[in-house]
Amino acid sequence: MEANELIDRYVHEVGGHLPRRMREDIQLELSSLVNDALDERASAAGKEPTVEMAADVLRQMGKPEDMAASYLPEQYLIGPHLFPVYKLVLIIVLVVLGGFFLLAAGFSLFDSEPGEIGRQLWELVSGFWTTLLTNFALITLIFAVIEAATRYKKDIKVVTPADLEDWDPYKLPQAQDPDRVKRGELIASIVFTILVIILFNVYPHWIGVISFRDGEGPYFFPFLAPEFAVHIPWLTMLWVTDVVLKLVVLAQGRWNKPTRWVEFGLGFFGLYVGYRIVTGGPITAFTWLDVLVRFGIWIGLIVGAFESLGRLFKLVWGRPFITTKNIKSRLA
Numbered sequence: 471m472e473a474n475e476l477i478d479r480y481v482h483e484v485g486g487h488l489p490r491r492m493r494e495d496i497q498l499e500l501s502s503l504v505n506d507a508l509d510e511r512a513s514a515a516g517k518e519p520t521v522e523m524a525a526d527v528l529r530q531m532g533k534p535e536d537m538a539a540s541y542l543p544e545q546y547l548i549g550p551h552l553f554p555v556y557k558l559v560l561i562i563v564l565v566v567l568g569g570f571f572l573l574a575a576g577f578s579l580f581d582s583e584p585g586e587i588g589r590q591l592w593e594l595v596s597g598f599w600t601t602l603l604t605n606f607a608l609i610t611l612i613f614a615v616i617e618a619a620t621r622y623k624k625d626i627k628v629v630t631p632a633d634l635e636d637w638d639p640y641k642l643p644q645a646q647d648p649d650r651v652k653r654g655e656l657i658a659s660i661v662f663t664i665l666v667i668i669l670f671n672v673y674p675h676w677i678g679v680i681s682f683r684d685g686e687g688p689y690f691f692p693f694l695a696p697e698f699a700v701h702i703p704w705l706t707m708l709w710v711t712d713v714v715l716k717l718v719v720l721a722q723g724r725w726n727k728p729t730r731w732v733e734f735g736l737g738f739f740g741l742y743v744g745y746r747i748v749t750g751g752p753i754t755a756f757t758w759l760d761v762l763v764r765f766g767i768w769i770g771l772i773v774g775a776f777e778s779l780g781r782l783f784k785l786v787w788g789r790p791f792i793t794t795k796n797i798k799s800r801l802a
Contacts, residue, residue: 473524477504480528486650486723487538489554496541504531535723548613555654556613559661563605571598608668612661616720650724660716667709670702695760697751704743711736727785734781737774744771 481501485493507527512519531537548556669676677693715736719729747753748767754760 473508473519473521476521476524476528477501477508480504480531480534483534484538486653487535488541490654491554492541500537504528548610548617552613552617552657555657556609558654559609559613559658560606563609564602567598567602567605605665608665609661612664613657616657616660616717651719653720656716656720660713660720663709663713663716667706667713671706674699674702692755695752695755698747698753701743701747701750704746708736708740708743711739730781730785734778734785737778737781741771741774741778744774 478501481497481504484500485497488496504524504527507530508519508524511523511527515523674694675692715729715732719725722729725733744767748764748771752760753763753767
C-alpha cells in the first residue's frame with residue numbers, strides 16, 4: 471500500500487460521516503492538510519514520504535468519525551447528516567397525502583349535494599391536516615431516535631496515547647467498499663418500513679381501491695381479503711427484524727460478516743412468510759386479481775430463492791454466486 475492510497479482511504483472515510491452538501495469541500499481541504507503534514511514530516515526526515523509516515527500523520531489527526539465531527543456545527547433534534555433525508559421523506563409524504571386529499575376532494579364534490587359540499591370539504595381538510603401532522607410527528611420521532619442512536623460527538627476530541635493504540639490507519643476500508651452503507655438509502659428504507667408496519671397494523675382499511683358502480687358515486691373497496699389478517703403478524707415480525715438489522719448496520723457504518731448472516735436469515739424467513747401467503751387463503755378481495763397477485767408472489771419467491779442462494783454462497787465461499795444481477799451483467 472502506498473501513502474497516497476492510505477490518505478485517500480482516510481479522506482473517503484471522513485467524507486462518509488459528513489452531509490453531502492459539504493462533503494466535497496471538506497474532503498479537498500482535509501486531503502490538502504494531510505498531504506502538507508506528510509510533506510513536512512518527510513522533509514524533516516530528509517527522505518521521500520512513506521506509508522509509515524502517512525499512518526503516523528493520520529494517527530495524529532484522529533479517528534475519521536472524530537475528525538468529521540469537528541467539522542459539523544452543533545446539532546439539535548435532527549442533525550445535518552440526517553436532515554436532508556428527513557426533509558426528502560417529509561416532502562414525499564406531503565405529496566402522497568396531498569394527492570390522496572385532492573382525489574378525495576374531487577370525488578366528494580362529484581357525489582355531494584350542493585348543501586353538503588362545504589361540510590364535507592371541511593371534514594376532508596380537517597382530516598387531511600390531522601393525518602399530515604400525525605405522519606410528520608411520527609417521522610420526526612423516528613428520525614430523532616435514529617439521530618440519538620447514531621449521533622457522533624461534536625466536540626473536538628483530544629487525542630490520547632490510548633486512542634492512538636486503539637485506532638490503526640492500516641485498517642481503513644477501501645474507498646470503493648461494497649460493505650459500506652449508503653446512509654440516505656438505509657435511513658429512507660427504515661422510515662418507510664416503519665410506516666408500512668403502522669399502515670398494515672393500525673390502518674389496514676386504508677389499503678383499497680376507489681371504483682364507480684352503475685353510474686353512481688365513487689365507492690371505496692378494501693383491497694385485502696379478511697383472511698389476509700392472519701399473515702400480518704408474520705409480516706410485522708419480518709419488517710421489525712429488518713428495521714432492527716438496518717439500525718445496527720447504520721450505527722456500525724458498514725456491513726460485516728455477522729450482519730450479513732442475519733441478512734441471509736432474514737431473507738430466508740421472508741421466503742417462508744411469502745410461501746405462507748401464497749399457499750394460504752385469499753389475498754385480495756377480488757377473485758380475478760388474486761390469481762395475478764399469487765403469480766407475482768411466486769415469481770418473487772423464485773427470484774428471492776436465487777438471491778438467498780447467492781448470499782449463502784458468498785458467505786461460505788467468499789465469492790459471488792450466479793444471481794439475477796450477475797445474469798444481467800453477463801447478458802449485457
